[in-house]
Amino acid sequence: MSAETEDQDLHDLLASWAGADLSPERISELQQRLVSDPVFRATVTREIAFLGQLRAVHAPNPRWNELESIWGAPNEWASDFESQTMGKILAFRRVRRVLAWAATLLVFVAGAIWYFLNAPQQKEILNELAVLNYVDRDAPSDSGNAVFQRLGAGPFKVSEGMLQMRMLSGVTLTVTGPAELDLRSAMEVVVTAGKVVADVPPFAQGFTLRSGSWNLVDRGTVFAVDASEPLKPEVHVLEGKVETHRGSGVAGPVLTSGQALQLGDSRNAKPMPARPERFPDLAEVSRRVAQDRENRFRRWQRAADALAQDASLLIYYDFNTVDRGSNTLINRAPKPQNGSNGILVGGDWIEGRWPEKRAVRFQHPGDLVRALAQETLTDFSFLTWVRLDAEKIERPMSILLSPKVGSGQVYWLVWPYRSANPALGMHLTITADSLRDVAYPETATFSSPTLGRWVQLGAVQNWGSGRVQLFSNGVKVADLPIRESTQVRLEELVLGSWGYTKETKNFVGAMDELAIFRRAVSESEVAAFYANGRP
Amino acid sequence: MTTEEQEQTIRRILQGEVELYAALVREYSLPIRGYLSARLHQREEVEDLAQEVFLAAYRSLDKYRPGESFLAWLFGISQNKILQHLRSAHRRDSAMERFHQFVWDQVGQGVRDMTRETPGWQMERLSHCLERLPARLSRVVRALLREEKVENLCTEFGVSRGAIYTLHWRAVRQLRQCMGGEA
Numbered sequence: 218m219s220a221e222t223e224d225q226d227l228h229d230l231l232a233s234w235a236g237a238d239l240s241p242e243r244i245s246e247l248q249q250r251l252v253s254d255p256v257f258r259a260t261v262t263r264e265i266a267f268l269g270q271l272r273a274v275h276a277p278n279p280r281w282n283e284l285e286s287i288w289g290a291p292n293e294w295a296s297d298f299e300s301q302t303m304g305k306i307l308a309f310r311r312v313r314r315v316l317a318w319a320a321t322l323l324v325f326v327a328g329a330i331w332y333f334l335n336a337p338q339q340k341e342i343l344n345e346l347a348v349l350n351y352v353d354r355d356a357p358s359d360s361g362n363a364v365f366q367r368l369g370a371g372p373f374k375v376s377e378g379m380l381q382m383r384m385l386s387g388v389t390l391t392v393t394g395p396a397e398l399d400l401r402s403a404m405e406v407v408v409t410a411g412k413v414v415a416d417v418p419p420f421a422q423g424f425t426l427r428s429g430s431w432n433l434v435d436r437g438t439v440f441a442v443d444a445s446e447p448l449k450p451e452v453h454v455l456e457g458k459v460e461t462h463r464g465s466g467v468a469g470p471v472l473t474s475g476q477a478l479q480l481g482d483s484r485n486a487k488p489m490p491a492r493p494e495r496f497p498d499l500a501e502v503s504r505r506v507a508q509d510r511e512n513r514f515r516r517w518q519r520a521a522d523a524l525a526q527d528a529s530l531l532i533y534y535d536f537n538t539v540d541r542g543s544n545t546l547i548n549r550a551p552k553p554q555n556g557s558n559g560i561l562v563g564g565d566w567i568e569g570r571w572p573e574k575r576a577v578r579f580q581h582p583g584d585l586v587r588a589l590a591q592e593t594l595t596d597f598s599f600l601t602w603v604r605l606d607a608e609k610i611e612r613p614m615s616i617l618l619s620p621k622v623g624s625g626q627v628y629w630l631v632w633p634y635r636s637a638n639p640a641l642g643m644h645l646t647i648t649a650d651s652l653r654d655v656a657y658p659e660t661a662t663f664s665s666p667t668l669g670r671w672v673q674l675g676a677v678q679n680w681g682s683g684r685v686q687l688f689s690n691g692v693k694v695a696d697l698p699i700r701e702s703t704q705v706r707l708e709e710l711v712l713g714s715w716g717y718t719k720e721t722k723n724f725v726g727a728m729d730e731l732a733i734f735r736r737a738v739s740e741s742e743v744a745a746f747y748a749n750g751r752p
Numbered sequence: 753m754t755t756e757e758q759e760q761t762i763r764r765i766l767q768g769e770v771e772l773y774a775a776l777v778r779e780y781s782l783p784i785r786g787y788l789s790a791r792l793h794q795r796e797e798v799e800d801l802a803q804e805v806f807l808a809a810y811r812s813l814d815k816y817r818p819g820e821s822f823l824a825w826l827f828g829i830s831q832n833k834i835l836q837h838l839r840s841a842h843r844r845d846s847a848m849e850r851f852h853q854f855v856w857d858q859v860g861q862g863v864r865d866m867t868r869e870t871p872g873w874q875m876e877r878l879s880h881c882l883e884r885l886p887a888r889l890s891r892v893v894r895a896l897l898r899e900e901k902v903e904n905l906c907t908e909f910g911v912s913r914g915a916i917y918t919l920h921w922r923a924v925r926q927l928r929q930c931m932g933g934e935a
Contacts, residue, residue, distance in 0.1 A: 231921060232918075233852070234852070235896055235917060236793070237914070237917045239851070241847060244848075251854075251855065259862070261855065261858075262862035264924070265855075266863040267927075269787060269791070270789075270878060272897055273786035273789045273798075274782070274786075274878045275879075275882070545883060560879050560883045561883075621779075
């Protein structure tokens with residue numbers, strides 16, 4: 218039989234293995250061949266084994282609900298394959314200890330009730346009303362305000378400078394401090410102090426700014442409120458039309474372009490000409506927004522190019538040097554030796570810290586990046602930029618890990634704490650000899666407003682000083698003694714998920730930069746990494 | 753995991769440190785799932801059965817004899833689980849399923865041995881090779897791995913079902929070449 222015919226038989230058989238139908242005659246021919254031709258049988262064996270491996274390696278997306286119902290495990294953190302298996306085993310043992318189990322269950326139920334009644338949860342994103350679009354860096358406003366920060370309902374202060382926020386309704390508010398606002402909804406904002414310019418698109422007509430005892434209802438316009446003198450707020454219509462209403466519901470004058478009104482707290486409002494020069498020019502603000510982002514991106518590019526010269530880098534993925542359409546993260550380390558490019562197995566490319574830059578979004582357990590490192594290190598440093606997008610985080614999420622078994626494996630995770638508020642920290646865990654884990658935890662790395670924002674994280678082990686240090690946004694947040702002198706064996710690396718199995722410890726969010734050093738970087742280097750990469 | 757580490761781990765599990773079983777699950781889940789995936793094509797089935805394999809192994813851990821290959825033992829359990837599963841699932845109703853069982857009867861043992869002998873790192877390289885496939889082949893092979901409907905691919909590419917399976921065949925050929933080149 219010719220090789221060509223042999224290939225056709227193999228082709229048809231494997232096509233059927235992949236789902237294709239075969240005629241009864243063809244099935245009969247293939248069966249005959251399988252029995253009579255040992256070489257063909259061996260080839261089929263090899264191919265089917267290969268297809269199985271391919272399926273297994275291609276990380277699957279789990280079906281959580283079905284797994285939860287199969288296991289019925291009460292442990293919220295243990296719905297992954299491995300942990301579920303462990304949960305079942307532990308349940309199996311408990312069958313032999315019914316009384317103890319019942320007591321445990323009672324305690325658990327009581328604890329669960331207490332938890333659901335009392336534990337803090339990160340639900341701020343659900344209440345999100347606006348995202349900060351621009352923060353004037355020359356005259357920074359409140360120290361906590363930063364671009365991409367998501368704002369929920371409630372008071373919002375700007376101590377000085379200017380910022381711009383985009384409401385979910387589509388309205389853009391440009392705020393000049395000192396200002397005090399109360400975000401009531403995406404369609405209603407109270408201005409207690411400061412200057413606010415509202416740019417209202419047609420679909421958001423009806424957007425209302427309240428100041429003093431007045432409601433200012435947009436009817437398609439750009440208008441501004443100046444509450445620098447809280448007892449005498451003014452409304453200026455820069456474009457379009459605005460309805461005014463007193464708090465009692467009585468309609469006031471309708472203002473059009475070029476008109477303004479000093480509202481005061483009396484019934485008599487005082488007309489005046491609009492003074493657009495007292496407010497930021499929106500076109501100028503737009504230009505500054507674009508320029509600001511461009512500048513920050515260029516600054517980061519220069520810093521990344523400089524960092525890529527560091528000979529101690531094992532891996533440096535800037536998430537920018539990528540071949541569009543490819544799933545490869547280029548390793549920019551100058552002497553990577555064993556550090557490989559990263560392969561995007563799951564996940565997808567999204568906009569990174571800047572519009573010009575890319576990041577990888579992880580949403581599902583199968584969203585991950587694989588790489589090879591194959592080095593054993595005493596000192597090491599991990600630096601990265603990540604963004605958490607989960608609405609509520611109640612389980613660990615893996616940033617980076619080496620999934621082999623044995624000593625020296627690393628697990629770097631975002632870790633929720635039940636007892637702390639803010640309740641998100643990070644864990645660096647290194648497996649010691651005999652499969653014991655040495656964990657270096659840090660609480661309160663992430664406060665709730667950090668969700669949805671880019672955060673710089675770092676982990677450094679320094680044998681010389683005997684310390685493990687953890688960093689968040691360039692600041693050291695933990696400085697812990699090395700508890701066991703364990704070398705780190707970086708073999709395979711997985712970013713964003715947990716090895717081969719259907720884990721729930723997957724990262725929900727995005728990653729935008731990762732540097733792995735063969736040395737312990739200094740605190741100032743971490744601070745520079747943050748400063749140069751801050752969006 | 754070295755043989756010594758493995759046996760030490762099992763000893764400690766039997767002495768009560770059951771949490772260490774997670775390490776064994778982690779170490780061997782890929783080859784076991786690879787073997788199960790060779791016969792069962794639905795991910796859900798594979799994952800469920802893999803869990804059952806590790807549960808069964810745990811419950812019989814005291815029967816494991818040091819010095820023997822733990823992985824081989826797991827493969828033995830897996831083989832039985834596949835048989836039980838296929839019997840209980842009334843798989844032999846269709847001609848294609850009967851054909852698949854016939855094929856498996858011929859090659860299953862060999863697939864088991866071959867998967868057991870394939871190092872984990874080599875399986876991992878498949879991810880890298882998958883990445884190197886041309887876009888069209890990559891699309892086909894990933895779609896079939898995700899159990900997408902072949903009809904959708906036919907519409908997308910404007911070709912017949914047979915042509916899709918031919919593309920899949922070519923993709924697997926290239927993957928094998930890639931693996932051979934890197935091994």
